[in-house]
């Protein structure tokens with residue numbers, strides 16, 4: 305009886321929604337996907353939860369089980385437990401539940417974005433317009449919870465960058481600009497078009513506008529299915545309302561919108577078409593929002609108190625209260641009952657559920673027309689990435705000035721301290737000293753500065769790579785390329801000025817060898833910096849780890865420790881110390897066959913060769929050999945850095961038994977009945 309009432313209400317609300325939405329959608333549908341969603345099921349019955357017939361994406365999922373197994377303890381942590389549901393075009397579905405209930409995990413599962421982690425297993429059936437195994441990154445958009453955007457680019461520049469990489473390559477720049485302006489208008493961002501995104505240091509657009517820009521970057525290629533993780537988090541209630549209004553508007557234009565949301569205010573709750581309430585990874589309620597949901601909760605003994613926000617009430621009911629032992633056991637029992645109750649009602653309605661496969665015509669064009677296809681070419685993403693990095697660096701004027709000022713300062717200090725050295729016995733020590741400082745300074749300057757570059761962009765680049773906008777090579781080369789004017793050239797200018805201020809060895813041949821070694825060392829330092837940059841997971845780690853690595857190389861540079869006194873266990877480090885090879889080559893260039901005057905006051909007299917052999921122990925060193933080693937290191941570190949970046953690419957779990965082509969016709973009609981390994985899992989929560 306209760307279930308009859310509920311499905312009647314469902315049907316009437318669905319029909320009402322259909323009637324309202326059909327006209328609005330026809331002229332201005334954002335969707336490029338040509339898939340007919342039938343109005344009725346095979347026996348003429350109205351389909352459950354249906355928004356409206358027409359074009360768009362219908363998503364169905366059943367028996368989703370997401371577990372993290374612990375082979376040592378022989379237990380499995382069940383993060384999603386047999387979750388089923390569906391959503392249609394023109395519907396805004398909210399995944400709601402207390403913290404840790406599995407909202408993000410469910411959203412990620414539906415979007416094909418569950419991060420690949422060790423021992424994580426995802427099973428179940430996931431159908432897009434009745435088809436399994438669809439590449440979700442090609443048919444949908446995913447808006448991350450954190451707005452990963454470059455702070456110093458404007459709203460227009462941010463969207464234009466994405467448009468150039470995500471829209472078809474044969475579209476003219478003008479057409480792409482028009483599309484960007486279209487999205488800006490749709491998202492009500494006109495006034496912020498030329499405002500910077502901003503960050504803690506630079507004033508930019510508001511939080512709500514930033515969120516809408518994030519949504520905009522995902523809308524440019526006109527996806528019909530939009531996933532949004534916690535779109536209102538961190539926003540005040542007015543901004544949250546605006547952002548949700550935007551999502552509602554997108555749904556009403558024919559898109560299918562799924563978002564996770566923590567605690568919506570009542571005006572936001574009223575915008576929702578469907579809700580899935582999650583508790584402890586299971587479903588407590590899955591159906592129409594609004595009155596339908598209130599009726600369900602009233603029927604099971606939890607009516608919404610008068611004047612209360614229904615969303616708050618539902619969350620209160622499905623939350624486990626850990627404050628006291630008694631409240632904890634009571635609330636756990638309540639949640640268990642609600643989960644069991646929903647599981648039973650889902651079993652009852654399973655036979656009526658879901659569109660039969662045969663009535664969903666998946667047009668092949670879907671996979672290409674909505675795709676953020678990503679650029680297979682190297683040159684275009686490379687140039688766009690260089691341009692963006694350059695823009696960001698140039699606009700960070702204070703940081704840029706500080707960098708150059710430090711170089712001028714050190715040039716002045718070293719130049720004055722070692723001013724115009726003579727070619728006498730005293731200068732042997734001083735020349736060795738300045739050459740060592742040069743080698744050290746190049747290493748510190750290039751490695752440490754660059755080690756922060758990639759971690760600073762990590763989140764943005766992860767998002768863009770997850771959307772297939774470009775692959776690792778153009779990104780890496782662009783990052784390397786941009787270091788040339790910003791890190792390499794200032795260092796080289798500083799090196800040259802020092803050469804002439806301090807009167808290092810005369811002769812153009814020695815000057816060019818000195819310059820060549822410095823250039824090589826600089827590039828090796830940049831490569832080590834990029835390798836660290838690619839390996840470090842956060843910006844905060846870079847200032848601690850990078851100097852420690854450079855100091856390690858420094859210790860084995862042949863200046864602080866005599867080669868013979870190196871401990872065996874650490875002796876190998878000298879073979880990878882690029883500072884050692886550079887310092888040796890600089891010394892050989894400076895001292896080999898050089899004459900130094902000797903006065904009667906000098907107790908010992910060295911010429912260049914004896915200084916090299918007896919004092920520095922570099923008698924056997926050949927400049928060309930060291931340069932070859934440095935060049936090899938440069939290539940090796942770069943290959944390693946690219947491999948690390950490639951290895952750390954966004955990787956997502958696939959459904960293990962999602963191939964519905966292997967399912968029987970009955971199972972296809974009724975995916976809820978498909979058995980999964982969820983039956984044998986322990987619930988450890």
Ligand SMILES: Nc1ncnc2c1ncn2[C@@H]1O[C@H](COP(=O)(O)OP(=O)(O)OP(=O)(O)O)[C@@H](O)[C@H]1O
Nearest residue numbers: 372383401402403404405406407408409410421566
């Ligand atoms: N890869 C993982 N390894 C271990 N535990 C995980 C993993 N992913 C999710 N979890 C756990 O699964 C539970 C659900 O996580 P999820 O992020 O989906 O919850 P949520 O409802 O979105 O929470 P919140 O509202 O706080 O963001 C949490 O307890 C979380 O710690």
